Amino acid sequence: MPGAPLAADGQAAAFYRPAPGTYDECVDGQGQLRPHWAELVESLEDLGPREFGQRTARARQLLHDNGVTYNVYGDPRNAARAIELDLVPLVISEEEWAGIERGLIQRGRLMNALLGDLYGAQRTLKDGVLHPGVVLANPDYLRPLAGFRPPGDLWLHVYAVDLVRGADGRWLVVGDRTRTPAGPGYALENRIITSRSLAETYRAMKVKRLASWFGTLRQTLRNLAPWTRYPRIVLLTPGPYNETYFEHAYLARYLGYTLVEGNDLTVRGDRVFLKTLGGLEPVDVILRRVDDDFCDPLELRGDSTLGVAGLVQAVLAGHVVVANALGAGLVETPALLPFVPALSRHLLGEDLLLPNLETVWAGEPQGRARLTAKSSAYALRPAFPRIGVAPPADLEAWNHHLDEHAYDAVGQAPVRLSTAPGYTAAGVAPQPVVLRAFLTATDRGFSVMPGALVRVAPTADRPLLRLQQWGLSKDAWVLSASPVEQFSLLRSPDTTVEVKRQGNNLPSRVADDLYWVGRYAERAEFGVRAFRAVIQRLIDGGSLVGQGELGPGAAFLAMVGEIPAELADLATTDRAEFDAQLLPVLTDEFRATGFTSAVRRLNMNTGMVRDRLSVDMTRVLLQLNGQIDRVRKATPGDYVGLLDCFDSLVASMAALSGLGMENMTRGQAWRFMDLGRRVERALIAISLVRGLVMGGDEGDMRALDLALDIADSFMTYRARYFTGAQFAPVLDLLLLDEANPRSLARQMWAIADHVENLPREKGAFGSGAARLLAQTALAELRGAEIQRLAGTASDGRNTELSALLDAVGVTLPELSDIISQTYFSHALAVRPGGPIRSTAMTP
Numbered sequence: 001m002p003g004a005p006l007a008a009d010g011q012a013a014a015f016y017r018p019a020p021g022t023y024d025e026c027v028d029g030q031g032q033l034r035p036h037w038a039e040l041v042e043s044l045e046d047l048g049p050r051e052f053g054q055r056t057a058r059a060r061q062l063l064h065d066n067g068v069t070y071n072v073y074g075d076p077r078n079a080a081r082a083i084e085l086d087l088v089p090l091v092i093s094e095e096e097w098a099g100i101e102r103g104l105i106q107r108g109r110l111m112n113a114l115l116g117d118l119y120g121a122q123r124t125l126k127d128g129v130l131h132p133g134v135v136l137a138n139p140d141y142l143r144p145l146a147g148f149r150p151p152g153d154l155w156l157h158v159y160a161v162d163l164v165r166g167a168d169g170r171w172l173v174v175g176d177r178t179r180t181p182a183g184p185g186y187a188l189e190n191r192i193i194t195s196r197s198l199a200e201t202y203r204a205m206k207v208k209r210l211a212s213w214f215g216t217l218r219q220t221l222r223n224l225a226p227w228t229r230y231p232r233i234v235l236l237t238p239g240p241y242n243e244t245y246f247e248h249a250y251l252a253r254y255l256g257y258t259l260v261e262g263n264d265l266t267v268r269g270d271r272v273f274l275k276t277l278g279g280l281e282p283v284d285v286i287l288r289r290v291d292d293d294f295c296d297p298l299e300l301r302g303d304s305t306l307g308v309a310g311l312v313q314a315v316l317a318g319h320v321v322v323a324n325a326l327g328a329g330l331v332e333t334p335a336l337l338p339f340v341p342a343l344s345r346h347l348l349g350e351d352l353l354l355p356n357l358e359t360v361w362a363g364e365p366q367g368r369a370r371l372t373a374k375s376s377a378y379a380l381r382p383a384f385p386r387i388g389v390a391p392p393a394d395l396e397a398w399n400h401h402l403d404e405h406a407y408d409a410v411g412q413a414p415v416r417l418s419t420a421p422g423y424t425a426a427g428v429a430p431q432p433v434v435l436r437a438f439l440t441a442t443d444r445g446f447s448v449m450p451g452a453l454v455r456v457a458p459t460a461d462r463p464l465l466r467l468q469q470w471g472l473s474k475d476a477w478v479l480s481a482s483p484v485e486q487f488s489l490l491r492s493p494d495t496t497v498e499v500k501r502q503g504n505n506l507p508s509r510v511a512d513d514l515y516w517v518g519r520y521a522e523r524a525e526f527g528v529r530a531f532r533a534v535i536q537r538l539i540d541g542g543s544l545v546g547q548g549e550l551g552p553g554a555a556f557l558a559m560v561g562e563i564p565a566e567l568a569d570l571a572t573t574d575r576a577e578f579d580a581q582l583l584p585v586l587t588d589e590f591r592a593t594g595f596t597s598a599v600r601r602l603n604m605n606t607g608m609v610r611d612r613l614s615v616d617m618t619r620v621l622l623q624l625n626g627q628i629d630r631v632r633k634a635t636p637g638d639y640v641g642l643l644d645c646f647d648s649l650v651a652s653m654a655a656l657s658g659l660g661m662e663n664m665t666r667g668q669a670w671r672f673m674d675l676g677r678r679v680e681r682a683l684i685a686i687s688l689v690r691g692l693v694m695g696g697d698e699g700d701m702r703a704l705d706l707a708l709d710i711a712d713s714f715m716t717y718r719a720r721y722f723t724g725a726q727f728a729p730v731l732d733l734l735l736l737d738e739a740n741p742r743s744l745a746r747q748m749w750a751i752a753d754h755v756e757n758l759p760r761e762k763g764a765f766g767s768g769a770a771r772l773l774a775q776t777a778l779a780e781l782r783g784a785e786i787q788r789l790a791g792t793a794s795d796g797r798n799t800e801l802s803a804l805l806d807a808v809g810v811t812l813p814e815l816s817d818i819i820s821q822t823y824f825s826h827a828l829a830v831r832p833g834g835p836i837r838s839t840a841m842t843p
Contacts, residue, residue, distance in 0.1 A: 018419050018430045022460065023169050025090060025420040025433070036093040036479055043201040044088070049427065056087045056423055059197045065619045067610075068189055068246055085190060086422045086474040087197055090433060090454045091205075097478045100163070100171055100437070101448045103354030108159050108439045108446035110340070111178060111331050113347045115155040119145055119327055129346045134335050140179075142292060144299045144312050145327040154441050157220060157287075157323035158184070163435040163452075164357065165418035172357040172415070173337075177436070179329035180289045184438045185247035186473065187453040188214070188254070194475040206484055207477040208450035216447045217440040218255050224321040225284035233285040234260045234274060238294070238306045240607035248289050249610035257287065259611040264507045267310030270317040276505045277668055277759045277823060286311075286322045292329045295322070357415055417460050422474070432457040435476065452476040506668040512824035513608040514669055518676025520602035521660075525653040526684045526710070527562050527595025531586070532646040533709040535639050537702075552703035556691045561593030579637040587632045596628055612669055617659050624652045668759070672823075675754040679816055682747035685711070685734060686809050689744070693731055694798055704730045711742045728790035731801075735789070736781060744808065748778040751815070758823070770818045777811045780804060 017031070018024035026037045033041060044052060068083045092100075117124050118141070124130040135141050160181035162174045177183075191210050195202040225231035235257045237248040252259035258274065265283065266273050273280035288295065294304040299312035314320045337356050344352045422431035434457050438449040456472040534553035558568035563585055570578040585591070589600040606613060606621055631645045660677075664670040692700075692707035704725035708714040713733055721729055738745045752774040760767045781804070789801045 016421070016428065016430065019416075019460065021167055022416050022430070023165055023167050023418040024430055025165075025418055026430075037091050039205050040089070040091055040201060040477075043198070043204075044428075052087070052423070055197045056085075059085055059087050059193050062193055062196075063189070065622060066189070066615060067618045067622060068186070083186065084472040085193060086431075086456060086472060087194060088421050088423050088428065089194055089198075089475040089477045090420050090435075090452075092476060092478050094479050094481055097450070100354070103171070103352075104161055104437055104439055104448050105446045106344070106348070106350060106353050107161060107173070107176070108156060108441075110344050110348055111159065111176060112154065112156045112441075114331055114343060115178075115325070115328060116149070116153050117347065118330060119148055124343060124346060127346065129342050130336075130339050134333070134339070135330065138330060138333055138335070140292060140327075140329045140333060142300060142327040142330070145316075148316060148325075148327070150325040151224060151318075151321055155325040155328050156439075157224075157325075157441050158217065159324075159439045159441075159446070160184075161354075161437050161439075163354075163437060164415060166357075167416050167418075169418075171354060173354050174357045174434075175334065176332055176336075178324060178332045179291055180324070181438065182244045182247060182289075183436045183453040184214075184449065185250040185254070186244075187436075187438070187449070187451060187475070189250065190453070190473060190475040191451060202477075205477065206480045206482075208480050209484055209486070210449060210451050212485055213438070213440065213447060213449040214255065216442060220441050221285050221287060221323060223443070224323065228284060231284035232258075232274065232281060233287060234258045234265070234283055236260055236262065236265070236286050236288040236290050236295075236308075238262075238290050240604065240610070242289070244289070245607065246610075252611045258507065260507060261509060262290070262305065262307045264509045265308045265311075267308060267314050270310070270314050270319050272308065272311065272314050272320045274505075275508045277508060277511055278505055281505055283320060286320060288322055288324070292326055295326055417457055419460070420454075420474075422456055432460040433474075450478045506672075508824055510609055510612060511668065511672045512820070513605050514612065514673040515676035515819070515824070517602065517605045517609065518660075518673040518678075519680040520598050520605060521653070521656060522677045522680035522684065524595045524598035524602055525650075525657065526560075526680075527598060528646060528649045528653055529710050529712065530557060530560065530562060531595065532643065532650055533706055535643050535646060536709075537706065539639050539643060552692055552700060552706055556703075556706065559691045560687050562595065583631070583634060583636055587628060599624060599628060614659060614663055616663070617656060620652055620656045620659065624649065624656070627652060671754050671757065675751065675819070678747045678750045678754065679812055681742065682744055682751065682808070682812055685742065685744035685747060686805050686812075689731065689735055689801075690805060693727070693734060694801065701725050707734060711740075713740060713742060716740065728786060731790055732786045736784060736786060745778070745781045748774065748781055748808070752778045755815075755819075758819075767822060770815055770822065773811050773815045773818070777808050777815075780807055 016027070018027065025034070026041075027033055047055070063083055063085050114124065118135055122135075125132050125135060156178055158181050160177035160183060162177070163171050164174055165171050188210055195207075221233055222231060225233075233255075235248060235252040235255070237245060237252075237259055239245065239261050242248070249259055251257075260274065264275055265286075266275060266280065268280065272283040272286070274283050290306050293301040295307040296309065296311040297304045297307055298309045300307070311320075311322070312326065315322055315326060340356055341352045344350055417432035417434065419430035420433045421428050424431075434455050435452040436455070437452045439446045440449075441447075454474045454476050456474065534557060537553055554563070554568040554571040557563045558565045563582070567578065567581055567585055570581065585594070587596050588594065589596040591597050603621060603625070606618070610618065627645060627648045630648070631642065634642050634645060657677075660670070660673060664673070688707045688711055692703040692710075701724055704727065705714070708717050708725060708730060711734055717725065717730065717733055720733075733740055734743055736745050737743045738749055740746055752771070755767075755770045755774045758767060758770070784800075784804055789798065789804065791798070791800070
């Protein structure tokens with residue numbers, strides 16, 4: 001087929017030609033198809049280029065919809081880069097994988113044994129097998145852990161190895177990942193999408209499944225806490241700005257663990273506890289994705305805000321198990337690679353099955369000083385005299401050299417990476433690939449994931465060592481000669497669990513984030529609805545721009561902070577300039593106020609609780625961001641096109657609200673999110689009454705119509721009164737009618753109900769004060785009489801109405817502060833941009 005990699009007869013198509021001297025995974029040196037690729041190639045040919053292209057597009061769209069990203073450090077907009085998936089998998093035969101597997105298991109045993117030696121007897125240093133400077137001068141050597149022995153002498157619970165295949169067909173190791181190995185979640189997501197996109201081929205080819213490996217990992221972590229039948233296991237993440245945060249949330253959800261940040265945990269009496277709404281709950285196992293030295297600001301890196309103060313002491317006391325063990329990052333250093341063959345012989349009595357890519361010192365001329373074997377030790381030739389078998393005389397100076405140069409200078413010899421078929425715009429072509437393989441410990445040694453995260457390298461001679469370097473990846477299919485095991489983590493476990501319907505074990509930081517998810521979501525929806533209502537009236541010849549008169553629309557938008565006051569003034573003085581400035585203001589997400597700013601903060605907060613939200617909610621948020629991009633691209637002055645954009649935005653905001661209302665279990669997570677939404681909606685109701693309803697005499701009909709429209713109450717009003725907008729009935733509908741989902745009274749009723757059902761273990765004062773405030777405000781609204789509120793004093797002011805709005809307007813911030821102090825304050829998380837209160841919407 002056009003664009004297919006191979007012809008049906010097993011001969012490579014003329015256009016699919018790997019570069020000379022390059023090993024290709026799919027075809028041999030004579031251009032013949034390798035046997036284990038035959039079925040996949042035939043399947044791709046049957047699909048045809050058009051169908052395969054469509055499936056690729058759908059697969060990549062699904063990745064986008066699922067929010068599969070890497071975060072980009074240093075980006076001023078906290079941008080996340082989407083993962084690109086190549087739908088053509090890398091196929092590996094069962095026989096070849098068996099050899100890789102043996103080498104990986106051996107390497108896992110070696111690295112685990114080496115860690116035990118380096119933090120223990122240090123025989124490898126004393127016997128001259130490993131240079132002391134590689135360890136003692138290494139910043140990853142954690143001295144507080146010296147002499148520590150983890151349970152079962154197991155240091156590596158999850159281990160990853162980066163592999164490349166050289167021109168001679170041998171698999172070579174280019175790096176070890178022992179700190180916080182990233183990638184198994186991305187490999188799983190690639191598998192799910194690839195197997196769904198190529199379902200018929202996947203089933204026919206007997207591809208080994210990945211789920212059993214994750215089941216083994218889960219069982220391994222569970223066995224680390226034999227003191228309890230139901231250990232509490234948490235996944236410790238640096239937070240939503242970490243480059244692989246998507247994976248942290250993804251794995252926590254898939255494995256069934258609580259995703260926590262450092263400030264969610266505390267150490268009391270050498271024990272680690274999770275801060276929850278119901279109090280402190282003991283933690284038994286921590287699967288960490290925080291680097292070793294950031295894990296404890298007391299014992300390790302003092303400037304860390306990511307770890308848990310006292311964690312090292314709790315680990316040493318044996319009251320919690322950290323996986324991977326603290327200090328495991330020591331053997332990840334590239335400076336160790338030249339010593340690995342000798343270490344294998346010394347510690348295991350075995351020759352290395354998977355060799356390293358040859359290690360050299362970068363910057364040296366060809367034939368330069370290289371790390372070479374010298375009896376049982378390794379030494380550098382005289383070009384680098386400070387590194388020898390004997391300990392360096394100036395250890396601190398060597399330490400500086402190691403910090404500044406060794407990790408960059410210790411490099412690998414050039415290698416031409418193997419290539420594999422990959423889908424490109426021009427068809428299927430050979431592309432260089434790098435594998436990251438994963439292992440997990442078992443009671444019998446190590447288990448290897450029967451697959452890998454395959455990344456497409458940007459050039460044929462540049463291995464990728466960091467996931468952030470390049471976004472194109474693919475799945476690896478390891479074939480099986482026998483029927484594959486049908487295992488799923490979704491099946492019921494073999495042990496019974498206690499049935500629960502409610503609980504107060506929601507982490508306090510998560511409750512805080514969900515509360516602000518509700519507030520920002522409501523704030524964003526209000527801004528979108530307000531703009532749509534104003535633009536609609538502009539198109540209809542309404543009140544936004546009049547003949548020398550500023551209607552209520554632009555003035556109200558300025559009052560609530562959606563546009564600057566000076567821009568509102570331009571609505572009546574310079575229409576062309578108003579049109580030119582409006583779009584940049586609308587889409588400036590870094591303004592202190594405005595709906596795009598609210599959406600940005602909404603994204604930040606939902607990112608912090610990603611494991612608590614449904615995939616559908618994540619997809620709606622992504623759709624929302626795409627619609628804001630449409631607003632950015634709109635033509636200035638084209639209000640018809642802009643109205644279409646805002647119609648879509650309103651629909652997305654309604655979908656987000658509906659998913660939260662109808663799809664979330666009525667637990668504490670939902671309660672705090674809805675409480676935030678109700679507090680913000682109450683402030684909005686006050687702003688609507690103050691800014692649009694409270695007018696002179698009987699009110700401005702144009703303003704009353706606008707208020708009803710923004711509050712989505714226009715049809716209700718018309719159905720009740722069959723007349724134009726009038727002050728008293730509009731006021732009643734937006735202020736006192738508890739049947740109206742957007743009235744102030746309805747919000748106070750919901751707030752009072754939520755506060756009444758919040759946990760009370762935190763202390764009677766906080767929860768009691770919140771209940772008193774909410775109930776008092778609700779009582780004031782229920783006791784108000786619409787005739788009195790709609791009346792005016794001799795000076796034309798609605799004094800009683802103003803007093804009521806003042807009272808409730810003061811109560812809401814006080815109530816929010818009490819809730820924060822009672823349930824969130826110990827979280828101490830610094831919210832990006834600060835927790836913005838609705839200052840633009842309060843009296």
